[in-house]
Amino acid sequence: MGVLEGKVVLVTGAAGGIGKECALLAAREGAKVVVNDLGGSVGGGDEGDAGPAQQTANEINAAGGHAVANSESVTSMASVQGMIQQAMDTFGGLHAIINPAGILRDGMFHKMTDEDWDKVIEVHLRGAYNVSRASVEHFRGQQEGSYVHFTSTSGLIGNIGQANYAAAKLGVMGLSRILAMEGAIKNVRSNIIAPFAWTRMIASIPIKDEASALRVERMKNAMRADQVAQLAIALASPEAKDVTGQIFGVRGNEVVLFDQPRPIRSMAKVEGWSPRSLLDVALPAMKNSFFDAGASASVFPYDPI
Numbered sequence: 198m199g200v201l202e203g204k205v206v207l208v209t210g211a212a213g214g215i216g217k218e219c220a221l222l223a224a225r226e227g228a229k230v231v232v233n234d235l236g237g238s239v240g241g242g243d244e245g246d247a248g249p250a251q252q253t254a255n256e257i258n259a260a261g262g263h264a265v266a267n268s269e270s271v272t273s274m275a276s277v278q279g280m281i282q283q284a285m286d287t288f289g290g291l292h293a294i295i296n297p298a299g300i301l302r303d304g305m306f307h308k309m310t311d312e313d314w315d316k317v318i319e320v321h322l323r324g325a326y327n328v329s330r331a332s333v334e335h336f337r338g339q340q341e342g343s344y345v346h347f348t349s350t351s352g353l354i355g356n357i358g359q360a361n362y363a364a365a366k367l368g369v370m371g372l373s374r375i376l377a378m379e380g381a382i383k384n385v386r387s388n389i390i391a392p393f394a395w396t397r398m399i400a401s402i403p404i405k406d407e408a409s410a411l412r413v414e415r416m417k418n419a420m421r422a423d424q425v426a427q428l429a430i431a432l433a434s435p436e437a438k439d440v441t442g443q444i445f446g447v448r449g450n451e452v453v454l455f456d457q458p459r460p461i462r463s464m465a466k467v468e469g470w471s472p473r474s475l476l477d478v479a480l481p482a483m484k485n486s487f488f489d490a491g492a493s494a495s496v497f498p499y500d501p502i
Contacts, residue, residue: 199226200434205288207231207280209271209328210298212249215347215392218426219295220253224262226430229288232257233267233280233298263288271298271324277331291335293343293433296328297392306360314361321365325372329387333376337383344387345432346373348444350493353391353455357492370444374457377442386441388432391455392425393448393501419449419501428452449501462486 206223210216212234220232232254236246247268257264265287269276284291300320302313325346336342351359352366369389376387395417425447431437432445446453464479489495 202227204228204292205284205290206293208295209233211253215297215422215425217253218422219429222426222430224257229263231284232264235270236268271327272319274327277327281331294328295345295429297347303358305358317361318365322368325369336385340384342385343433345429346389348389348391350391354493354496374442388443391446393420394422394425451502
């Protein structure tokens with residue numbers, strides 16, 4: 198018996214990459230699955246295609262599972278409400294949402310357009326809001342529900358050329374935390390995953406030097422979408438009833454638990470601080486505790502396991 202036996206799960210972005218692997222594994226673990234994917238490009242600049250979501254649903258059904266396709270956008274509240282209703286009408290319920298749907302529109306911040314900023318925020322942060330807001334009252338009413346949202350080390354740590362993506366993904370972290378806090382009394386859980394995996398989105402990132410080429414090759418061979426799906430399905434399961442409000446990473450066969458912002462050092466001055474005393478005393482005293490401006494490669498300098 199699977200860890201999602203008898204449950205209904207909505208998976209966004211489920212036509213490929215992490216979303217597809219989550220949908221396939223959810224079905225193998227006993228869930229009935231609403232397979233959502235707009236079917237658009239990595240940059241989200243087209244109208245989409247219903248075919249990719251249907252293909253994943255067909256694959257699940259052909260293997261003896263239960264799935265239905267949905268090709269609407271997570272950026273529309275009305276469309277997301279339709280996904281929730283589709284789950285209720287088709288399978289009689291909804292118990293978990295796994296939400297890896299996303300796009301990339303990378304570029305240096307000083308060259309970023311308003312459109313590229315707005316579109317990424319809309320898909321990632323507004324999309325996370327939409328799927329959560331459209332379902333949270335249902336989850337609270339039945340006193341059962343799990344959100345598995347996706348963040349990124351681009352937000353948690355930082356990555357050059359991804360200011361829009363980083364801002365959106367760090368926003369999702371804050372949203373997930375509040376969902377967990379407010380949902381605790383009603384058994385509504387929320388966790389997020391920062392995935393390391395070779396997907397269509399990662400493949401779109403330009404390779405500019407030999408070091409980045411080697412790093413991408415390591416990702417392609419050792420960090421797969423199906424490895425991320427294992428944790429997503431575990432978190433969606435009611436057996437993870439005590440796991441909420443956490444930030445995880447999956448890097449190959451390594452599962453990472455990230456810390457969360459907490460004070461690491463403080464200084465007080467009874468008579469109060471001035472700009473001069475802060476510059477002369479407080480900031481120099483704290484300097485050894487500052488974080489550098491390195492990207493995730495500086496935090497994870499070793500090969501994936």
